[in-house]
Amino acid sequence: MIKRAYMIAHHIQRGMEGILSPKSTGKLIAETSKDVKINANKTKQVATLMYECVKKSTYSIKSWKEHELNPKSMNIDAIDWIFLADTLNFSFWSMDDDKKFVVNYGGKQHSGYWSWCAAINRALDEGIPMTDPKFYANVSKEQFAKIMRSDSKYDIPLLDERLRILHESGKILLEKYDGSFANCIGKCDRSAQNLVKLVVTDFPSYQDVAEYNGRKVAFYKRAQILVADIWSCFEGQGYGEFHDIHKITMFADYRIPQALVHFKVLEYSDELMEFLKKDNLMKFGDKYELEIRGCSIWATELIKDETRKLLDSDPATKDALMNSILIDHFLWDYRRDHAEEMNDIPFHKIRCIYY
Numbered sequence: 001m002i003k004r005a006y007m008i009a010h011h012i013q014r015g016m017e018g019i020l021s022p023k024s025t026g027k028l029i030a031e032t033s034k035d036v037k038i039n040a041n042k043t044k045q046v047a048t049l050m051y052e053c054v055k056k057s058t059y060s061i062k063s064w065k066e067h068e069l070n071p072k073s074m075n076i077d078a079i080d081w082i083f084l085a086d087t088l089n090f091s092f093w094s095m096d097d098d099k100k101f102v103v104n105y106g107g108k109q110h111s112g113y114w115s116w117c118a119a120i121n122r123a124l125d126e127g128i129p130m131t132d133p134k135f136y137a138n139v140s141k142e143q144f145a146k147i148m149r150s151d152s153k154y155d156i157p158l159l160d161e162r163l164r165i166l167h168e169s170g171k172i173l174l175e176k177y178d179g180s181f182a183n184c185i186g187k188c189d190r191s192a193q194n195l196v197k198l199v200v201t202d203f204p205s206y207q208d209v210a211e212y213n214g215r216k217v218a219f220y221k222r223a224q225i226l227v228a229d230i231w232s233c234f235e236g237q238g239y240g241e242f243h244d245i246h247k248i249t250m251f252a253d254y255r256i257p258q259a260l261v262h263f264k265v266l267e268y269s270d271e272l273m274e275f276l277k278k279d280n281l282m283k284f285g286d287k288y289e290l291e292i293r294g295c296s297i298w299a300t301e302l303i304k305d306e307t308r309k310l311l312d313s314d315p316a317t318k319d320a321l322m323n324s325i326l327i328d329h330f331l332w333d334y335r336r337d338h339a340e341e342m343n344d345i346p347f348h349k350i351r352c353i354y355y
């Protein structure tokens, strides 16, 4: 057991030299950021909101399965569903809010991230083995286009990239992990960090890394949300049991920053706000982008620390679970549920496969 753990750590470490972890990335960027600032007082307000949710049990690890499109079971099928969902969990935004990819499913119209989940479930209902890597490692362009058919006039962005990544990820899963992500989990000795490192080492589309002031920095948004979704689905048990799950940071996407600006936790410079309001496209690795993503990670860490203090000060909640995953999911769901209020807050627009 020890030898194997050492071998894994050594194998993984080899590939990760000199890359800052997401938490260290967030700290570094927050300390030097010019156009994005964190308002420590406002982090206390969001922490109070989280504390209230825990007290009223309106937000917990169980919230993940309450989403109608997420798997309800805690089995291998759910793991393979989650791996597929998070492998293509990126870039759903459209320049015009009324020109977006939409999938009708379960009597509802789904857009954004949920449109992708709806497409998966629609395919499964049609008898297509969508979550089986033996299927998607070789799915044809035509069949994938049919699976991803839109119920609006607009296709999902980066359709060709998505097909390429499906083929790439499916082949790796078949060749190295006997066709199921459950086998990747089995190799990580219940360590979330080991699993993140395995994913970003073996699955190239997850290598969400950039350079900031000469340092290699990692956000690992999709790798971390993959581990977090497994943890959430299994409620921290069985395949979802990770002794170091608290080391996972928030997932640096383009939506949480909107929520953090809404709560005034993040403050953008006039120049940045001007740039965003003009719907200018950013490129992956731009300074503005790194400052938004890095400060979002660090702001969420500060919110987590403040929430922990409040929970510890109350006998009724001192043993309550709290981590950056729960805060992230709360903020993400809050943003979707209060989209109207946040429409005036621009999000950074970037076409990439990392988030």
Ligand SMILES: Nc1nc2c(c(CN[C@H]3C=C[C@H](O)[C@@H]3O)cn2[C@@H]2O[C@H](COP(=O)(O)O)[C@@H](O)[C@H]2O)c(=O)[nH]1
Pocket (backbone or CB within 6 Å): 063, 064, 067, 070, 089, 090, 091, 092, 093, 111, 112, 113, 114, 225, 250, 251, 252, 253, 254, 255, 256, 328, 329, 332, 333, 336, 355
């Ligand atoms: N930080 C963070 N980013 C998240 C998620 C999720 C889905 N998780 C949900 C599912 C069950 C859980 O309870 C979560 O509520 C998707 N995304 C990202 O958002 C963007 C899509 O946004 P929109 O265009 O509005 O659909 C895109 O970058 C996508 O990668 C999350 O949880 N956290």
